[in-house]
Amino acid sequence: MFTGIVESVGTVTAVTDSGAQSQISISSPGFGDDLEYGESIAVNGVCLTVAKHSGDTWIADVMKVTRATTTLADVKVGDRVNLERAMRADGRLGGHMMQGHVDGVAELVARDSQPDWDDLSFRLPAEVLRYVVRKGSIALNGVSLTVAELEGDIATVSLIPTTLAETVFGDARVGDRANVEVDVIGKYVERMMEARA
Template structure:
């Protein structure tokens, strides 16, 4: 599990195409400290498995499913990336619960700059918009952010100077893709409510005649 608090701004140092997959080498002096084969590191909000570590760089394989459902396919040598290690048990939950499982790819639509902060409007697929609520949490390229406004196919976030300086959102321009992960709690609630409604229909009280309450009853039956 991650929390969406980016630990460092890393860099892609090599990209190897492997047919239906890709292998990335990334530089991250902080996140590679103590990292070993099999560990997880979030790259732009995507949970990847470390293949090997050499100095301050690590490699990770990315399968076709991940390339198709995230913006990682657009990475090239020199691309900056947000890096975060998993939160240890007992660690601080600085942002919100982040799985590193991208739900959809959004698009930066607009940036409005102020003296001390910046508003960024991001477009997202309509099916994902139902999970985004005003003042709720959303993960953008691995960054835990608070939603300012939520529209039918967009949302806005307000970025402080620290976020602008230490993450990829400082340089993203209109038209650039970003990985989005909605709050997993919203998805669980939706699923549970749908399951509850189905269970309620399937287990409606039975009458003495064996018919569900509200269903047609055999002639002569009583409640």
Template structure:
């Protein structure tokens, strides 16, 4: 479980068919085999640590359902260690299970922030509500507006400076994780009406 509060901007060091090596001084500082680290919002398991570089295995299904297949050495990535019982929940409950890959449509500068328009992956619109939570590339954000399959979020200077969202532009893919509570409520209601 994560909070969607990115701890650091890491860097992809190596890409192999079923493995990534990632540099992240903060998250690697206490990482050990078996730990979970969210990489651009994708929960991955640490296989090894060498100084400030950690390795993770990546299954074919993960490549199929995310944009990690397009990642290259040198690319920046958002990193967050798994939450503990002592962790402040500054964002919202995030599983690191990507629901789909969205696309940045446009950015609008606005004073000290930017409004970003993102197209939802098919089937996700029903889980996205104005003022609700959504995770974009592992960043916990509040939905500013929703119009069909497009939603907007506001990015403050800290988010722009300290996450990959500050440098992504129109056409770029982003990992989306909708609110897990909405998905559970939907399932419960479906089963309740069938009983």
């Protein structure tokens, strides 16, 4: 489980394709000096497993289906990515409960900079819209955010300077894609209601 509170921004140092899967290498100085083989890391909101670790760099395998359904297909050397280690059972839940299982990919369609925050508007894929509500939680590239406005398929989030400085959203441009994870509780409720019907 993750909380959507980004701990660090890493840099992609290598992407290696090997048929059905690829490997991504990420440099993250000062992040997880005690990383262990097999532990889970959310990379732009995608739960990946540490396959190798050496110094400030670690490697994760990325399956074909993950590349096909997330923005990790777009990642190239030099890209910056949001990083979060799995939540500790004795830690604070600063954002909201997340699994690192991406539900779809959104597109940034507008960015409005204000003196003290930026409004970012994303076009959401149709399959996630029923789980998104105004003032509800949403994860975009692994960041726990609140939906400030929802009009049709456009969800707007307001980002404070800290979020802009500490995540990849500081550099986000119109046209960029973002991984979307909706609130898992809503999906479970829907499933239970379907079973009762």
